[in-house]
Structure formats: structure tokens, C-alpha cells
Amino acid sequence: MSEKLLVPDIGEFEKVEVIELLVKVGDQINLNNPVVTIESDKSSVEIPSTVSGKIESIYVKVGDKISKGDLLLNIESSKNTPINKIIPKDTESIIKQAESVLKDEKKEDIIEQEPIETKKQTIIQVTNNNDIDPLETKDWLESLSAVVEKDGNQRAHFLIKELINKAYREGANIPYTQNTPYINTIPPEAEVKSNGDQNIERRIRSLIRWNAAAMVVRANKKFPELGGHIGTFASAATLYDVGMNHFWRAKNNKFGGDLVYFQGHSAPGMYARAFLEGRLNEKQLDRFRQEVEPGGLSSYPHPWLMPKFWQFPTVSMGLGSMLAIYQARYMKYLINRGLIKDEGRKVWAFLGDGEMDEPESLGAIGLAAREKLDNLIFVVNCNLQRLDGPVRGNGKIIQELEGSFRGAGWNVIKVIWGSYWDSLIANDKTGHLVKVMNDTVDGEYQAMKARNGAYVREKFFGKYPETQELVSSLSDKDIWRLNRGGHDPHKVYAAYDQASKNQGSPTVILAKTIKGYGMGKTGESVNTTHQTKKLDVDDLLYYRDRFDVPLTDEQVKNIEYFKPDEKSPEIKYIKEKRMRLGGFLPERTTYSKPIKAPAKDIFDFMKVSTGEKEMSTTMALVRMLTNLLRDKNVSPRLVPIIPDEARTFGMEGFFQKIGIYAHEGQKYEPEDSAQLSSYREEKSGQVLEEGINEAGAMSSWIAAATAYTNHDIEMIPIYIFYSMFGFQRIGDLAWAAGDSQARGFLIGATAGRTTLAGEGLQHQDGHSHLIASTIPNCVTYDPTFHYELAVIFREGLRRMHEKNENVFYYITTMNENYSHPEMPKDKKCEEGILKGMYKIKEFSKYKKTKIQLLGSGTILREMMEAAEILQNVYQIDSEIWSVTSFNELRKDGMEVERYNLLNPDKEQKISYVEQCLGKTEGPIMAVSDYMRMNSDQIRPYINKSFYSLGTDGFGRSDTRKNLRKFFEVDKEHLVAYGLSVLAKEQLIASKYAKEAIKKYNIDGSKPMPTKL
């Protein structure tokens, strides 16, 4: 049967140009195969076939303008291929949903038929959901009604609260309210017990504690400037040890490994454990924080500095939380797209309670619950202190965090009290103990642990006769021994066990600990704990005794490390535990296979002139990505990441083509379902549509850009953002990306101070390249023409994803439409584009006076027009250079200069800038749509007069023409400035410059744009 394929609804566009025919007569095509690509002035999109079959005839050609309903093709359709499949798919699911609602309604009918009088009937209907005993429910509700009637709402509320508290204490951990009482979530009788040898685990933990502290103290004895932290790990040792001995599975050839984000300041503890495991030696411990020579141990987790050890940079507070959440979500993305197996891997993140004040720490917890990330476990070490003092002196951080996480939909496990408290809580028949626990604020809890048992008896248990009585048979020493949950391996084990088994939501474990645990008077629970990096002999002796470390006084005085013999039960135990869990942690390994870069000609279409057709580089990028999605090696690995700006960038065509990732698929028929670019969410969707969330999008990008090591699969993330909301907004994450050795593309779209015209001061970017240049492994480009973009992008794919170089690319694209020329035939052009500059044009008619004109981004075009005026009106010759990257030129210049200075006796190298400009004639004038500092970067590497122009100052909204005039980078200013430069260099008379200034109405008395 012959079917007609018509142009579908393409939204608000009419007469859209056909730019590609993807099929020819006689081709056999399948349903949804793209047949033509169309392009408006903003975006390009492929039209898919709605039937399978053989193409009989084609009615359009490249260049035609088409609208909805126009005939595209005739297709001899294969049997039974339904036409217009896209729309019915959604409709079908709506019908299914409607049917299921009907079924539910029928069920309710049956309930209503029960012979119950009206008032009671209402009660039963309300409680009908999962009610296993409606009669019992009825009794309860009737009792409640009676209370309301007799004693009023207040009394009813009180009783409900008491019931909830009682249920909670019986183990019903279901969120009724924001907060539960200040006791452990898991009651003692529900605790799963560890099968570990507690004695040996305590001995191991003590040694790790000792060696961690010794490492910091030794380093600071030698070099007091080095710093370090003892108190953080001292409070968290049990939290880490239980995980290491029993829960965290390493990566090996059979399993992908759990991913653990260690709290940055607890790094000494990880080194101390690795020492016992035989992964680090004494010499290396003695190089803590001395990283300049190879082999030193980095201050905090930094994969860049210890690439075989650390996986995740966490020390900038708040980043660990976001990175872990998006890591867990990305893991699910890879699973749902069928790119990795679902092995039940977990992401664990350790965070400080003070760190939770960072907006980033709590900023993404809603997403974690929404996406049902049951592969994610947070452990917040609530030692009640941060750097200067208590986290919440007047409140309770655990309760506050419980409220936030419960509210967000997390599974919350509080580990507050250790086992010694169990019997006291069980005997608290009057509820006074829990009341004291609830009423005591963190400032008091902290102070108590800085004192002694007698103090606790008086200040805590002394609050009520009932609580005083509870501890009357305990000595002060016994009271002092009452431990906190986070230091009790049984409680921690039970919490980890429950967290690991939790399904359908992420889990947070709020573990109460003591900062500087075991450090005695100098460092335990005192406000100065965080800064303690020196312990005197008495402190060290106390520490040794507290943890029974088998060292003599002499050895303690020498601050010796302690490592038992290889054959000792401790070392055997620690290794055996790790071997059972698949290997050591942390450890960073990479087994991903490179992605073959696409054929060299894949972007050839971008090397020809666009003729009269005008387009922006942002559009060219979208065209390029559309093409890349046809490359079978590259396509599945592309991860387009967009924070709610797909339409701004003309990328809405991706919604249908590759779908938006949504872990629950699409439960609704989108409003625009009849349109070609309809909003399509899918479980296996490829696009990460992040909503208005740059930090989240960047975290996703980092997860994808490091998938090669964390999931052993090379991915190609492309995060496209409004350039001002990139590096400026999420600079710290970009820095962490560099540390993580991320590989992928960051695209600063709608870039430039004057190119994004109307948006104004907060939107117009004149400095992102400068911020990007601060990151050593970030390669940046500011291309003007589509072929430059193609060359740069392809080389990025080759370097990062085929050759596995640990760099990432930042490329700016712009939204100004103009026609793009053919790529110059000069063989050096491609090399120049990549190195940062190449000669794009030369005017040499008059051979009298010459100037070198350098332009970048969209302002290159102003410069080219200025050159034409200089030639035609003023008889000035010029060479015009397209500078694709001042940053790359600077890097080369620095390296060459350094070599030359360090090798004064050897043949001196010549920087690329000098190779290009050294032998040219005339002064240099450079311009970009960025601050002058951008072009100034190459000034030191050339021995010629150099003048730079740029868009320094606050942006503002206006037309491009007016903005360029305001910032003095339009062609008229460039002509005037060019003449002035030549006059200053005494190559022409100054009257020409003066006349031009007058001719172009340039007001020399106008203040500098930075002051306006």
C-alpha cells in the first residue's frame, strides 16, 4: 500500500528550509527513521517516517521551504505498519490509565455498598487504604471522635502525638511528622548484629586512630606550616571502619564497586588504614601534605594528585553531597539506558554536620527522593561541632536534619545513643529520660562531653527526680561510659545494614559522635578541636591509653607509627575483610575502552560556505550534534545535558529524537504531543533535562565525564548552558571537574558581552574564558565560523575520548546569525584553529602601511569589516587573524618562554604567536567580545607594539549595534582605533585618526565603559 508522508506539526514555524535529504528513492526505511532535516532560523530537526517501507518518490529537495501538511514522500509501506505511530503511543497509555481508573472506581463502588450508617461510612472510606482490620480502625476513630467531643482538639492532638511516639519506640519508622523523638530509629530488638570479631575490630580501629593522629603530628612537628586535622577522623573512625570491614564492595573484574565519597578532612584516617593494609608505607605517611615530590600524600581527596587512590574530590564543603546525589542518579541513568548492568551498587557519601549548612548540601536532596535513589546513602557525622564552635548550640542538628530529609522524602536513620543507653531507655517508663534527651540542646551535649561523669549526672540526669533515679546505681565512671551511637559499632552496623536494604528512597544516617573522640583535654569536644594538629606528650600518652595502643612510653614520645606483623591476627583480619569485599578502597582504576572518533569527513558539511544562509554557531553546534547522533560509535555515548534552555539553543528536536531521561517514563500525554518536537520523557531517554539547576547539571556532567573510571565506560557529556551561568555560577564544581580528570564538553552558548543582545547585565558574558583559563586542564575556544567549531569539536572527541587525555573542553557559541564562509584551503588552517590562531584574510593592495588585526568570536567579523574600510577608504593594508583561543596561545607562550629562560645556552624556541606574527609588518590590534585581559594574554609573547580592545564593564540590554558601539568594538571604532594605533606608531599622520573619530561621531570625552 502506498502511504503519503506529510510534514507534521512543527510548532509555530512555517516555511522552514529543508537542509538535508537523508533518503533516496528505492531506500528501505523503518518506522521512525529520519527522512529529511529541516531548519528554521533557530533550530534544526529531523522529520521521522511514520511507516516502514520502500521510498517510491520524493517531493522535496534541499533548499525547499516547507510547512505543515506539505507532501514529503510516497512510501510503499510494509504490511501492517500503522501510520502516525507517534501520537497513538501516548494516547494508548492514556486510555490504559483511564481504564485502570475505571477499574478502581468499580472497587470503590463495592465498598460503598457496605451497610454502614452514613457517619461511620465516612470514617471507613477514609481509612480504607490498606486497612487490614476496618472494624478495629472504626473503634479507634470512634474513640478519637469521643475525645474531640468531650475534651476538645488539644487533647486529641496530645493523644495522637503520644501514640506516634509510642509507635516509633516500638519500631514503626514511618514518617508521621517532621520529627521523631531524640532516640535511635532502630530499636535494640530490631538491630541486625554484625558477625565481625568486635575485639579485633576495636584493636584495628585503635591502630588506625593512632597512626592517623601520629601522621598529622609528625608532619607538623617537622614543618609546622603543613596543618592537618585529627579531630574529624577521630569522631568518624567507627563510621568508616564498619563500612570498610562489612559493607563497601570494591571494584574488580566481577563487580563495578560501591562508590564512597569520603569527608575531605578525614583523609588521614584513610591513609592510616591503607598503611595497615600494606598499600602505603611509613615513608609515604611521613610525606603527608608534602606533595610536591612524587609520592606525597595529598592533604585531602584529590584524584589529580593521587590518581590511583582518590576517586572523588570532596573537601570543598557541599560539593560532595551534590556530586554523590547526581552520581547515584547517573548510575541509574546508565542502567536504564542499558549501558551498564544493575548490580545493586551503592553510592555512600560522608558529610560533616557543619557542612550541611552549605546550600549545596541540602540543595539536591529533593531530587534524590524524587528519583527514588535507593542506591544512595548519606552518613552525616554529627559531632555537633564545626570549625569555630557548635553547629547548633541552641538547637539540635540531628533533629533539624531529620526534618529536612524526612520532608524531602528520605529514609532517615538516627544513630544517637550507644548500647550502654539501651537499658536506661528501656527503663524509662515515665518518659522523663526521652524528655530530657529531647529538651537538651547541642551546646549542652557538647559541653557535657568536654567535662566528666559527675557533670553529666548533675546537668543531664539531674533535671528530674525520675531521671536521677534511673542512674542512681551507676558510678560517675559508668555515666561517663554511656556512649554515643556513632561510636558504637553495633549501632552503626545495624544502621548500615538497614540502609543497604532500603528500597524506593535514599537513606540518610544521622550519627551522633564526639569531635576529637579520645583526644582528652586538648581536643575532645572542645571548641578548638578542629584546629588541633599538635598533641604534646601527655596528650599522646592519654590517647595511647584510651585506645590501648601497644606502644611504650618511649615509642609514644617518638610518635612512632604502629603496624603489627603481617602474620598478626589484626593484619590478617583487615586484609581478609577487604578481600571478601572485592579489594581495597579507595582505589581509582580505569578499564573503559576508548571511543573511536568519527570519520574525518563527518563534519565536512561544515567546511563549505553556507552561502546566503545565515546561522549562529549555536545552531551550527546543534546541526553538528544531530550529525553525530548518526555515528554508531559515538551516538549512544553522547549525553546532552541542558538546564531548561533547550528551546533557547534550538535543541528541542532532541526531545523526540533521543528522548529526555525520566526514571518513571512519561505518565502523561504532553500538551504538544501532536508536534514534531513534542516533550518526550522516557526511561531510556538520553537527554538530561536538568531543570533550572546549573549546579545539578554540572554535577551530572562530572558524573558522565568521569564514567570512564567510575563505571568503566567512556561517555561524551555535552553540557550546554547560558554562558554566564556556567563558570561564574558553578566555578567551584568546574574546579572539582579538573581535579576529577573529567573528559567532556562544556558549551557556553549565547556567549559574548555584546552578542547576546537584549538580556542585559546579568546575562552578558565577557569573562567566562578568563575564569575557564584558571583551570589547568580546561581547553577553551571561542570560534566564529562553523568550520572552526567542527575542527575543534572533532579534535576534542579525538583527544579526550579516543586518546583518553585528561582534559576537558570549554567552547563558546553565539546566537548571532550570519553566513559562514568556506574553510580556507590553506593546509595550516586546521592546525592554526587548534593552536589558537590562523590568518583568515589579507588586504595588500597598497603596500604602504600595514596593520595586524586579531579578532575572536563574533567580533572577528567586525574586525573583518573594519579591515575592508581601512583598505578601501584609508589605503591601509592588513592581515586579519582569526583567534580561536587566546587561552591556548598563552599556554604555548608560557611554556616556550619558560623553556627559553631555563635553557639560556640552547637554541631558543619560538612561541606560536611569534611564529604567526613575528615577521609580519605593522603593529598589532586585537579584539574579542570579552574583557581586554582576554587578548592581553598574548602580549608578553610578541616583541611588537600590541593594542587590545574588549568589552570591559557591565553589560546592558540593547541592540548588538548599540552595544558594540558602547563597548567600542564595532567596525567604526575599530577603524578609528586602528588609525590611532598607526598614528601612535608614527606610520601615518594623526589627522587621519582624528578625522575618523569625528566622522564616526565617537565621543572622546565619554567615560570608560567600566565606569558606566
Ligand SMILES: Cc1ncc(C[n+]2csc(CCOP(=O)(O)OP(=O)(O)O)c2C)c(N)n1
Ligand atoms: C566551601 C568550604 N568552606 C570552608 C571550608 C573550611 N572548613 C574546613 S573544615 C570546616 C568545618 C567542618 O565542620 P563539619 O562539617 O562539621 O566537619 P567535622 O570536621 O566537624 O566533621 C570548615 C569551615 C571548606 N573546606 N570548604
Ligand SMILES: [Mg+2]
Ligand atoms: Mg562537625
